Amino acid sequence: MNDRNNNSLPTMPLAMTLVGQTVTFAGVRNAGRGLTHRLAEMGLAPGENLEIINRGPGPFIVSVKGSKFVLGRGMVHRILVRPE
Amino acid sequence: MKDKHLTIALAGNPNSGKTTVFNAITGARQHVGNYPGVTVEKKTGSATHGDVRLDVVDLPGTYSLTAYSIEEVVTRNFLLDEKPDVVVDIVDSSNLERNLYLATQLMELGVPLVLAFNMSDVAASRGYNIDEEKLSELLGVPIVNTVGHKGKGISELLDAALASVGKTTSEQRYPNYGREVEPHILQLTELVEQKCSKQRSRWFAIKLLENDDETIKRLGQVCPEHIEELTLEAERIRKHIESICGDVAEIIFADRRYGFISGACTEAVTQSVERRHEHSDRIDAVMTNRYLGLPIFAILMYLVFQLTFSVGNPVVDAFDGWKGDLAGAVSGLWGESGADSVLRSLLVDGIIEGVGAVLVFTPLIMLLFLAIAFLEDSGYMARAAFVIDRLMHKIGLHGKSFIPMLIGFGCTVPAIMATRTLETRRDRLTTILVLPLMSCGARLPIYVLILGAFFPINIVLWLFGIFPVTNHALWLFLIYMIGIALAIICAKIFRGTLLKGEATPFVMELPPYRMPTIKGLAIHMWERTWLYIKKAGTIILAIVVVLWALAYWPKLGDEKRAVFEQQRTVVQAEQQADATQISDRITKIDAAEREAELEHSAIGRAGKTIAPVFKPCGFDWKISTAAIAAFAAKEVFVGQMGVLYSVGDDVDEESVDLREKLAAKYTPLIGFCIMLFCLISMPCMVTLAVTVREAGWQWAMLQVTYLTVLAWVLTTIVYQVGSRLV
Numbered sequence: 001m002n003d004r005n006n007n008s009l010p011t012m013p014l015a016m017t018l019v020g021q022t023v024t025f026a027g028v029r030n031a032g033r034g035l036t037h038r039l040a041e042m043g044l045a046p047g048e049n050l051e052i053i054n055r056g057p058g059p060f061i062v063s064v065k066g067s068k069f070v071l072g073r074g075m076v077h078r079i080l081v082r083p084e
Numbered sequence: 085m086k087d088k089h090l091t092i093a094l095a096g097n098p099n100s101g102k103t104t105v106f107n108a109i110t111g112a113r114q115h116v117g118n119y120p121g122v123t124v125e126k127k128t129g130s131a132t133h134g135d136v137r138l139d140v141v142d143l144p145g146t147y148s149l150t151a152y153s154i155e156e157v158v159t160r161n162f163l164l165d166e167k168p169d170v171v172v173d174i175v176d177s178s179n180l181e182r183n184l185y186l187a188t189q190l191m192e193l194g195v196p197l198v199l200a201f202n203m204s205d206v207a208a209s210r211g212y213n214i215d216e217e218k219l220s221e222l223l224g225v226p227i228v229n230t231v232g233h234k235g236k237g238i239s240e241l242l243d244a245a246l247a248s249v250g251k252t253t254s255e256q257r258y259p260n261y262g263r264e265v266e267p268h269i270l271q272l273t274e275l276v277e278q279k280c281s282k283q284r285s286r287w288f289a290i291k292l293l294e295n296d297d298e299t300i301k302r303l304g305q306v307c308p309e310h311i312e313e314l315t316l317e318a319e320r321i322r323k324h325i326e327s328i329c330g331d332v333a334e335i336i337f338a339d340r341r342y343g344f345i346s347g348a349c350t351e352a353v354t355q356s357v358e359r360r361h362e363h364s365d366r367i368d369a370v371m372t373n374r375y376l377g378l379p380i381f382a383i384l385m386y387l388v389f390q391l392t393f394s395v396g397n398p399v400v401d402a403f404d405g406w407k408g409d410l411a412g413a414v415s416g417l418w419g420e421s422g423a424d425s426v427l428r429s430l431l432v433d434g435i436i437e438g439v440g441a442v443l444v445f446t447p448l449i450m451l452l453f454l455a456i457a458f459l460e461d462s463g464y465m466a467r468a469a470f471v472i473d474r475l476m477h478k479i480g481l482h483g484k485s486f487i488p489m490l491i492g493f494g495c496t497v498p499a500i501m502a503t504r505t506l507e508t509r510r511d512r513l514t515t516i517l518v519l520p521l522m523s524c525g526a527r528l529p530i531y532v533l534i535l536g537a538f539f540p541i542n543i544v545l546w547l548f549g550i551f552p553v554t555n556h557a558l559w560l561f562l563i564y565m566i567g568i569a570l571a572i573i574c575a576k577i578f579r580g581t582l583l584k585g586e587a588t589p590f591v592m593e594l595p596p597y598r599m600p601t602i603k604g605l606a607i608h609m610w611e612r613t614w615l616y617i618k619k620a621g622t623i624i625l626a627i628v629v630v631l632w633a634l635a636y637w638p639k640l641g642d643e644k645r646a647v648f649e650q651q652r653t654v655v656q657a658e659q660q661a662d663a664t665q666i667s668d669r670i671t672k673i674d675a676a677e678r679e680a681e682l683e684h685s686a687i688g689r690a691g692k693t694i695a696p697v698f699k700p701c702g703f704d705w706k707i708s709t710a711a712i713a714a715f716a717a718k719e720v721f722v723g724q725m726g727v728l729y730s731v732g733d734d735v736d737e738e739s740v741d742l743r744e745k746l747a748a749k750y751t752p753l754i755g756f757c758i759m760l761f762c763l764i765s766m767p768c769m770v771t772l773a774v775t776v777r778e779a780g781w782q783w784a785m786l787q788v789t790y791l792t793v794l795a796w797v798l799t800t801i802v803y804q805v806g807s808r809l810v
Binding site for chain 1: 147148150152178179181182185294295331332334335338339342364365368369372374377466469470471473474477482483589590591592593594596
């Protein structure tokens with residue numbers, strides 16, 4: 001993904017974050033235009049803050065713009081975030 | 085307004101309470117297309133406001149007007165093609181920013197628009213202070229506060245909607261995309277106006293820049309000679325924008341729209357206390373807990389079925405009694421000589437026994453749909469998808485596929501429609517193929533009939549000391565589990581062979597928990613129950629009459645009748661036997677005659693022809709014909725057994741319960757085999773039709789074939805092994 005915010009902090013997969021952490025969405029690995037666009041329309045655009053509410057055995061629940069989302073097991077490994 | 089007949093379209097995000105507003109406006113005056121999918125089918129209703137008649141269309145819930153999902157395409161095409169007089173966008177006012185995204189797109193599209201700030205009570209309780217007047221000014225759109233489930237603000241909403249009809253949209257604001265992008269949009273807008281369409285030119289330009297396939301297709305139809313020029317120009321501009329802004333064009337547009345919203349909200353919304361979702365969060369801490377999530381899910385499912393049966397069964401028994409009374413009363417009209425009346429047999433043995441056997445189970449179906457409606461409306465369904473995601477992932481699907489499967493416990497048809505929310509065709513096809521294995525409500529009557537006949541009900545244990553667990557509940561649990569297990573195995577096989585491919589990304593919004601309203605539950609339950617009743621009164625009635633006729637004709641020839649008559653005369657003539665012995669033997673001869681008559685009938689002959697195929701499964705010709713008739717609708721199995729065991733019954737004879745007849749005729753092993761076969765074998769006609777429509781002929785044929793073969797093989801194995809063990 002493009003580095004829009006010129007943030008020098010390295011990115012990491014969402015899967016490595018902990019419950020209660022707030023991170024900045026940086027992008028999705030190997031995502032087609034369609035997926036990136038759809039996520040952006042749901043509010044998951046680069047630079048957006050997201051809070052990790054819960055992590056199940058696979059999927060995560062995150063909070064973005066006041067809504068909660070389930071991100072599936074495959075997604076949490078592909079979504080890249082930056083720690084606050 | 086000359087025309088007092090207007091169309092209002094309701095748009096909105098999923099979970100914005102759109103349905104509650106729709107229900108509040110239209111009440112019971114709703115028309116649903118063939119089947120109400122959870123989100124997709126077009127629902128319409130009517131209402132009158134003042135002296136204006138309104139047609140209200142409930143559009144599918146969408147986040148945007150991009151063409152990524154079928155819902156979005158449906159919504160967009162409706163707005164573009166049907167041109168409703170006014171569009172009401174239902175906005176969850178406790179979650180303004182995300183909900184207003186769709187509004188910005190509607191504004192860009194240039195439709196007459198009113199915003200309903202729904203759930204304004206929730207927003208207030210969360211400490212949001214919204215200055216509607218100011219926001220309305222900033223957006224250039226009227227705003228009305230509503231509380232859908234309490235019916236608050238609905239009249240004001242309709243006032244505002246009627247006032248907006250036919251209004252020019254010039255005062256509506258729309259996002260400004262900034263100085264890097266905006267000049268290029270204007271440039272492309274002009275080109276669209278020159279070459280193609282004066283209407284909605286800005287919207288078309290933006291969509292072209294977003295590389296929206298549907299728009300390219302649509303413009304291609306309007307001006308085929310210029311479409312290439314337009315797409316090339318759009319492509320050039322897009323590259324240019326992307327090189328300047330350093331991001332994909334679609335993302336820039338989405339980002340700026342959110343920026344526009346956030347700008348407006350900063351000015352018009354204040355939050356007095358910082359409280360977000362805390363009520364939902366607390367419930368979620370338990371419901372989606374890593375360790376508790378699955379057990380809670382399992383217990384909830386179990387309770388759904390246990391409650392359905394413990395409440396439903398006594399009512400079903402009462403209905404069954406009334407059915408018997410009705411049959412007796414109708415028979416009584418013919419008196420003693422009625423035994424040979426064709427009309428009596430059609431009414432009593434055909435219609436009352438056949439259709440009645442199906443209708444008697446309505447209370448169970450109703451309760452099951454009520455429970456499913458509760459899970460959907462409360463928001464738990466989405467949590468179940470989260471909890472089950474890991475398991476689903478193992479079979480190559482994801483949690484979202486589980487929602488159609490849960491609906492499948494009610495009826496496979498709406499479940500197949502609900503697969504439209506799945507993004508990829510691979511996921512959809514896999515889910516559709518295994519959906520019939522989720523035992524639907526129409527199969528319930530079969531299980532209940534069989535269990536009642538072969539397994540006397542008793543309480544096996546007390547759960548937590550208060551919930552009685554019956555052996556019937558355990559048997560049912562087993563049957564449902566077999567269905568689920570087979571679905572998992574089959575899905576895994578399909579994903580590994582025909583529908584290979586990587587798992588698709590799973591993103592789903594979790595709605596906040598809400599107490600379902602009685603009205604909402606009642607409407608959801610009723611619209612599905614009504615379909616069941618309607619089916620009984622139409623398709624099933626027709627089939628039952630045909631089956632009855634096939635079981636009634638041709639009659640035994642006079643010679644054969646004479647043989648039975650002679651036997652009776654012989655028995656009666658015997659002096660030494662006492663009266664009871666004689667009457668016993670007569671009854672036996674009567675039964676033999678009835679049996680001979682049935683075997684002589686068209687259905688008897690057809691059944692005998694196909695019976696060898698089902699012999700390995702332990703089925704006689706009667707079960708075989710019923711199993712095949714069940715293709716029309718699963719519950720026909722019960723009706724057909726009712727007819728087969730009723731035709732030829734003597735009028736005067738005390739009508740013996742169908743269950744008792746079955747118990748006398750078959751073993752419990754055969755009973756179990758019937759349940760197993762009905763669970764797995766080919767889906768009903770309606771399911772087949774929907775599968776053809778949604779997936780195509782080849783997939784529908786594959787579904788029918790693999791399920792039927794699987795059913796036959798498994799039932800045969802169980803019967804052959806079982807009969808050697810028992």
